[in-house]
Amino acid sequence: MGEVSKLVCRECRKEYTPTLRHVCEECFGPLDTVYDYDKIDLTPNSFRGRVKSLWRYIELLPLNDPDRAVDLGAGFTPLQRSVGLAERLGLKNLFIKNDSVNPSFSFKDRPATVAVSKSLEFxxxxxxxxxxxxxxxxxxxxxxxxxxxxxxxxxxxxxxxxxxxxxxxxxxxxxxxxxxxxxxxxxxxxxxxxxxxxxxxxIRSYYVEGSKTLGFEVAEQLGWEAPDHAIVPTASGALLCAIMKGFEEFVDIGLLDDCNTKITAAQGAGGAPIVDAIKKMEDFITPIEKPQTLAKSLAIGDPGDGIYALNMIRDSKGFAEDPTDQEIRDGIRLLAKSEGIYTEPAGGVSIAALKRLVDDGSIDRNESVVCYVTGNGLKTPEAISSQLPKPIIIEPDIQSLAPILSR
Ligand SMILES: Cc1ncc(COP(=O)(O)O)c(C=O)c1O
Ligand SMILES: [Zn+2]
Incomplete structure (x- = not known):
């Protein structure tokens, strides 16, 4: 069972009992879920034979009764060691965290499974x-x-x-x-x-706890190590902060020796307020009134966790990139052709950002890189359909195949 001890205000650190509340009554800051880390006794062996869903990390999830989890099997998605894409980019240790294969086909099943379970509990x-x-x-x-x-x-x-x-x-x-x-x-x-x-x-304070399992799983799947780089498709900034919380909690309870991950926000150009702030070296986020990007699932003009994501990127010495619509389409196709993974534009943003960081030398070829792919391409076929090659039309006889198949 989850060892939630309290909710803590991210701004003024005021503490609350973990009930149905999500903002601080003193300063309106967001409340984070904090566990009794000293009481959590986990080693890599503890996970042998556990369920292959995010509920395998039950000690670090905010549910009192795990038997009442509303579970469709979200999480424990593949961490695919890249061959084709890694070769094209010249990287030796590239991994794709393929979260497009969740039950409803995006990473949002992670926060949803926790939030709906918690709603039942309340x-x-x-x-x-x-x-x-x-x-x-x-x-x-x-x-x-x-x-x-x-x-x-x-x-x-x-x-x-x-x-x-x-x-x-x-x-x-x-x-x-x-x-x-x-x-x-x-x-x-x-x-x-x-x-x-x-x-x-x-339910937000509990909801984001589901997303941090994207940090837990990557660390476990890499053999209890955090990667050198994590590239995260970013809208409100909640996912990026949650992934880092996941790595840090594993350090707190001794499952990781340390975490030196440089975390990168990837947003689509025209809808990239967090990336803009990093590139302009500003300490605040300037909201965008009407975000315009192919990556509609990332198009949030005024990101709720933007300032926290900004600080996290800076503290970790990470990066921020804002690929154009065309780079996003190219990213979707590159991932599909080189890895067999078909993503919606959010994943294309992640791959396009990775390509930029390799091209400009920000990522060294020997470093370990995890690129998060958070949604499935079947949700948005219109994103690339007009740019795909058309079928070759032939007469229904075998001779007309020869020029095609002998290419
Ligand atoms: C597919 C996908 N990836 C990433 C994100 C980014 O999430 P966040 O708002 O937590 O930054 C979203 C948000 O809707 C999304 O739909
Ligand atoms: Zn407060």
């Missing part, structure tokens, strides 16, 4: 989120598994095909006549009134 009536994409699908899938009602709030001008996956899982989509911010505000107000677990709002 006896909430329903779950939900303001989202149009991966988070909506992940929350709806886990709500279906828990047989809890699920409400997805979106702006009413949403393209219908964006909500197909969540609707298929049985979520009720509520289309608010207004902007994404209006939808967000409405759901946040409804959360208290109707006892709804809004996974990334009132």
């Amino acid at each position: 006896n909430l009536n329903a779950v939900g989120c303001p989202s149009t994409g991966n988070l909506a699908a992940a929350t709806a899938a886990h709500a279906a598994r828990a047989q809890l009602p699920c409400y997805i709030f979106v702006p009413s001008d949403i393209e219908p095909n964006k909500i197909v996956q969540a609707s298929a899982y049985g979520a009720q989509v509520v289309a608010v006549k207004g902007t994404y911010d209006d939808a967000n505000r409405m759901l946040t107000q409804a959360a208290d009134m109707y006892k709804i677990g809004v996974v990334n709002v009132n």
Whole structure:
């Protein structure tokens, strides 16, 4: 069982008992989940024979009763040692963390499995989120598994095909006549009134704990070592901070000797407020009103955890890159052709950022690099379809094949 001892304000360090709260009442800072690390006694051998999902790290997850986990098998995804891409880039130790193969096909299943489980534990009536994409699908899938009602709030001008996956899982989509911010505000107000677990709002302190398992797994899969570099597709900055928390907690409990990982944020050009701040060497984030990038799942103009991600990148001596739409498309195709992994644009951003860092010498060929691929290409075929070669049309006789197959 998880040894959560308290919630701690990231700003003023005020401590709270771990109940249904997510912001500090003194300073409105976010609350982080902290465990009783001294009580956690884990060695590499402890993990032999454990479930092959993120619930294998139960001591470091915030659930009181692991038997009540709402589990579709999220996590423990492959860490693929790259051959084809590594050779093309001239790297000796490149790994792709392929999180596109989660139950609803993105890494968001990790925070969703924890947040929906926690909502059950808090006896909430329903779950939900303001989202149009991966988070909506992940929350709806886990709500279906828990047989809890699920409400997805979106702006009413949403393209219908964006909500197909969540609707298929049985979520009720509520289309608010207004902007994404209006939808967000409405759901946040409804959360208290109707006892709804809004996974990334009132359950947020627990929700992000699911994402840190992307740090745990990589460390375990590398043979209990943290990589020299981690490249992370970034929107709000929550995932990047969570991965680092994962590595650091493993150091705290002695599963890792140390962690010198340089962490890199990858965002699409035109929607890259964190990358902009790093490149301009500023200590603050300048929000972008209308982010425009092919990587729509990363297009957050005012990133909630931006400042924390910024500090983490700087402290770790990491980097920040903002590939263009064309570089993102090239990244998607390069990964697919050289590794057999088909990603949505977020993963293309990660691969394109990696390529830039190798080209400009920021990554040495002998260093170990983990490139996070966080969503599946089947969600966004339109991202590259117009640039793919067309089928060769032939007559239905065997002779017309010869010029093609002898190429
Ligand atoms: C596929 C994918 N990768 C990465 C991210 C980045 O997550 P974060 O907002 O935690 O930075 C998202 C966010 O929606 C996403 O959908
Ligand atoms: Zn505070």
